[in-house]
Amino acid sequence: MNGQIENVIERWFRETEEAFKDVHTNKPVDFLCCSITALARNYCSAALLLLNKNHRLPVMALLRVLAELAFRLVWCLYSENPQKESCEVRIERWQKKA
Numbered sequence: 001m002n003g004q005i006e007n008v009i010e011r012w013f014r015e016t017e018e019a020f021k022d023v024h025t026n027k028p029v030d031f032l033c034c035s036i037t038a039l040a041r042n043y044c045s046a047a048l049l050l051l052n053k054n055h056r057l058p059v060m061a062l063l064r065v066l067a068e069l070a071f072r073l074v075w076c077l078y079s080e081n082p083q084k085e086s087c088e089v090r091i092e093r094w095q096k097k098a
Helices: 003-020 028-052 056-077 087-097
Strands: none
Touching (some): 003 028, 028 056, 028 087
């Protein structure tokens, strides 16, 4: 795989994690974003390693998990939802499901 792509992805995760260090609250949404970023970084690294070895089907499985994670995060953060639920309520619901 192209090393430039891997470098860009790694730089994005580093910069994002650095930005999170400036967040000094104990809100569930902050904890969730930090946790998901760390998890997504691991999944991206694994996908890139597998892709470098031409293991495409496992990469697709990892990308599906990443997509579902991203969709669930957006669902939690979307404040203009029809139920008028707060982010905290949706995060709590997600935690109870898990």
